[in-house]
Amino acid sequence: MGETFVLSESMEDYLETILNLIKQNGSARVTDIARTMEVAASSVNESINRLSARGLVEQEKYGPIKLTAAGREWAERIDCTHQIIYLFLEKILGIDPETADRDACAIEHDLSQKSFKAMVDFLLANGHLTEQSCALAILAKKEEADGMAAKEVMLNDLAVGSTVEVVKLTSKGALKRKLMDMGLNRGAKIEVKGKAPMGDPIEVKVRGYSLSLRKKEAEEIMVREV
Amino acid sequence: MGETFVLSESMEDYLETILNLIKQNGSARVTDIARTMEVAASSVNESINRLSARGLVEQEKYGPIKLTAAGREWAERIDCTHQIIYLFLEKILGIDPETADRDACAIEHDLSQKSFKAMVDFLLANGHLTEQSCALAILAKKEEADGMAAKEVMLNDLAVGSTVEVVKLTSKGALKRKLMDMGLNRGAKIEVKGKAPMGDPIEVKVRGYSLSLRKKEAEEIMVREV
DNA sequence: GAATTTATTTAGGTAACCCTAAATTGGATT
DNA sequence: AATCCAATTTAGGGTTACCTAAATAAATTC
Structure with a gap:
């Protein structure tokens, strides 16, 4: 597997944005990313090249950006961390949604696995996460359910x-x-x-x-x- | 006056390290900082120059680094945030001291005032901070008062x-x-x-x-x- | 006080990210 | 098919923050 050990916050942000765009719109283009992240398209291009060199992303010239399996996994992990921090801040600390989201965004890159798990446990213990399995599974289930619930x-x-x-x-x-x-x-x-x-x-x-x-x-x- | 604006994480880390060295050893020299932060002395030199240009730090050539009033205030605010996050992770989430410290270090630059205050309240409510004994709480209160005076x-x-x-x-x-x-x-x-x-x-x-x-x-x- | 060691600074690089402006390219329009 | 427009890429810069190596100043030791 791509032995990519660490990624900068910026690279993680790009991955996360790409994942969310794909989920939302079905694809992630340079321009979409640039608009969402409020950076110039040329900056996106450069960053995509870096991510591509790391095997986390793929792009044919002038084409949309796709996540490799490794990239998707990474993005999903970050996204999951984001959600857990968000829930923790909102449900446990009573922070307003907007601030909670901003903080989650800022912290998601740095929080250790240990603290992350402790937050999951805390949320579970207080009934804010209803499954017993790990948060990743919960999120996976949730998405699955979303897709099944109502026919498109x-x-x-x-x-x-x-x-x-x-x-x-x-x-x-x-x-x-x-x-x-x-x-x-x-x-x-x-x-x-x-x-x-x-x-x-x-x-x-x-x-x-x-x-x-x-x-x-x-x-x-x-x-x-x- | 407070013509100090926003600082990078790195700059905040330097300030924090300087404050801690002064507290511990009475002075902060380039070499001390370099050892503590595990960077080259020349990098410290460069960063000190940047901080100096911002009026947060002072240094005579070849002399030790001193914090200006503004610099000390900034450093103390960061340090306080660090301690509160540390305590929260350790006492509330049960994270081991080493990890808690690492996480606090990483998060301290990004956590919003709101989340910070919520953590203080949480700690107070659970008896892990007493207003009289803990200077941190005082600082926290002070900031709270600041925030109350004119709402942000x-x-x-x-x-x-x-x-x-x-x-x-x-x-x-x-x-x-x-x-x-x-x-x-x-x-x-x-x-x-x-x-x-x-x-x-x-x-x-x-x-x-x-x-x-x-x-x-x-x-x-x-x-x-x- | 001269020699040696240690601290600090300077000089010269590198990499990550960001920018604007100017080419390209590809899809749409006519 | 020619044209136009939007999207993408390339080219050329800038800043932060790190590095090693070399020069210089200060401190220590003999």
């Missing part, structure tokens, strides 16, 4: 009045960019307000805004009942 | 017309640098000139210059009324 359908297949949640955007390129810009990211709640006779266009409400989607666009949006 | 809020929460003072930048990396470059250092006076409908962007005046801040940026700036 295309937005244009819904009846008027449905309220759903975005699971994934299947489109690529400009269209996806456009949809993302409209706020149609993973987790966004959508209410179907109206449909024209042939199902084109579809009127929806997202985050308080009314949008009119072409059928072509709606087909690219995978959703599930909430 | 995010810049984007202010009404048009407010005049405030920067307390802290919560962002990291590029964004923080950008904000610093705009002159938004600790102590800088800011007047809120205008806000767009959704609070984005926000027009402010800093040191005579007009700036337009994105909401995202304004959220990273903690301020208090003056």
